[in-house]
Amino acid sequence: MDKLRSKPMSSEVSITDDIDATLMFREVQQFRQPWIWVVLSCSSLAALYVAAIPFVLDSNSEDTLVVHIILILFGIIFGVIFPILFYTTKLITEIRSDGLYLSFYPLLFSRIKIPFENIVKAEVKTYHPLREYGGWGIRHSPTGKAYNVSGNRGVQLELANGERILIGSHSPEQLARAIAFSRGR
Template identity: 30%
Template sequence: MANYIFKETQRFTQWWLWLLLFGVLTVVLWPLLGQEALDPSELRGIGIGLVTVLLAMVLLYSMKLETRIGNGRLQYRFTPFFWRWRTYDWGDIQSMELKTFDSLKDYGGWGIRTNFEHWLYNVRGNRGLLIRTKDKTFKLGTQKPQEAARIIQEFEAFKSQNHGG
């Protein structure tokens, strides 16, 4: 086995998403511009809107999907939702394949999603590794499909050597 290591860290860096959030922030702050005086209820509403948008921005900025595969195991985590690595030894994985999908149509969006058949952990794009274990099926989005395909070949070689195919 070549002990090839696949490492990937993905974040929500789509320009249109951040443009949308800054647009909402502008709408929330707009009443502060050009108004001589705002009554306390208006200021309270602006404050709640501002805190909500800023919390959404901080959450989105802090979210990242990290995947590590190699040395006979697969690990992933999606911070800040789970900090500990979820680890699967290759011997516990039944199959691993590269799939193309439509995150919006098939799962209703990005992030941590389910289509009631399996879980999806995806930040962007339409490619992912479909992983099947004895107890669980899940998909990890990837922006590196060529490197993922190499890991799948290494995984299949491991399975055929150690488990008779």
């Protein structure tokens, strides 16, 4: 049993590598919940307001120059870069003839590949993202890992080493069927 636990159940595949395996299922999810964008817009506007302060205040001392640079950087990072990162983030779930692939672009720089022989069970699950995993995104909790973007439904995988991975999905029944079909071949 220890040998089974030490064997990796998933591997990383470069984003730039072409995958020759046949695509059977693909789902792309993004953060598009209105409440997220209201919070993000308010915080972005506040950060941009803070970044504008150095242009309104007139001071020539070196101490305030450093503070002004910090405020401008804060505004650029939280007012521009962070919203763009949120907007471009995608959870891509693919079932191919050789395994299940997960990509959380641009947060993960490689795809995660889980071969079908490592999947013991895959079942549709309704879950509580905040209570069970602490929210959305790439989450680690005592109940396992979760890759989710929105909603409260997904497919719970149990791997041969006992690891549990939840994959959030807007079509969990289709995803579970694609996994079951591919595992049965």
